[in-house]
Amino acid sequence: MLVIDNYEDLSLYREKLGDKRIGFVPTMGALHRGHLHLAETSIKHCDATVVSIWVNPRQFNDKEDFEKYPRNFDEDIKKLRKVGVDVVFIPKSEEELYKANRLKQEARDLKGLDKPLEGMFRTGHFEAVVEVVYRLFCTVKPSVAYFGKKDFQQFRIIEHFTNSNDLGIEIIGLETIREESGLAMSSRNERLNQQERAAAAGIYKTLSWIKNSWNDKHKSPEEIKEEAANQLLAIPGLKSIDYLEIVNEEDLNPVKNGSSNTARAFIAVYLGPVRLIDNLSLNN
Secondary structure (H helix, E strand, C coil): CEEECCHHHHHHHHHHHCCCCEEEEEECCCCCHHHHHHHHHHHHHCCEEEEEECCCHHHCCCHHHHHHCCCCHHHHHHHHHHHCCCEEECCCCHHHHCCCCCCCHHHHCCCCCCCCHHHHCCCCHHHHHHHHHHHHHHHHCCCEEEEEHHHHHHHHHHHHHHHHCCCCCEEEEECCCECCCCCECCHHHHHCCHHHHHHHHHHHHHHHHHHHHHHHCCCCHHHHHHHHHHHHHCCCCEEEEEEEEEEECCCCCECCCCCCCCEEEEEEEEECCEEEEEEEECCC
16 A cells, blocks of 8 residues: 655556546545445445545634544554555645645535535535545546545535536445444544443434434424434533534425425534534435
C-alpha cells in the first residue's frame, strides 16, 4: 500500500492507472469498521482503491470539536493496509489539498439540501464538505465513490452535487454499520466513556420505535416525534436534542403525513460533551 502526502505524487499515480475502475473513500480518519466496510466494498468492485484522510477544519463550526476530533494516523494506516487498500492519501498540508481545481461558484447550488437538519446548526458546513470532496475528486478522478449513510444528508448532497455537475462519478451509499447495541459506529464514539457509550444505544432504540410506530400508521408524524423526544430525554446523560425530524429522503423536507414511501427519521443529540447523529429509513 502506498502512503502519499502530496498532490503531485497522487496525480502521477492516478495517471498511471489510466482508464481502470478506481474506487474512492474520503474520510476524516479515526477509522472504524464502518469506514473499513466502505473500503472493502470498493476493493471488491474496483481495480484500485484510494482512501483519503483529512480532518477538514473548514467544516467544523466548533473549534473545540475540531481540536478534540480523534486522530491516529498510524493505526489508520495499519487498518487500511490490512484490508488491502492500494493508496492512502494523507495531505501534509491544506495547500496540498487545495492545489486541485477550485469549485466554480455556479456549481455550489445545493438546491436547499444543506439547509435543514445539520444545516440549521452548522452554518457553512456542507459548503466546506463539498469544496474538499470536489478537490479530492479532481485529484483522484475516481470512477465510483463510497459514502456511509450514517451521514445521510452529506451522502444526498454529494450525490446531488456530483450528478448536477456531470462529474461522471458514481456515488454509492452503504448502510450504517452498528455496534452490537445498535449504536451507529462513529469516530466520535471514542470520546464517550463507558456509561455514555451504553446509554447511547438508546438513540437507535428510539429510531427503531419511530419506525415501528410509523408503519403502524396510527399516529401522525408530530405525535411520533413528541413521544420519541420524551424517550430521548430519558436517556441517562443526554443533555439536549438539536433535532428530531421525519423527512423525505429525496429533498429532506418534513413529511406532513404518513403517506411518504421515502421517509427517514433523523436525530442529533448531545450525550455528555459529544454530539451524536443517527438516522433510519422508515420504509424498509
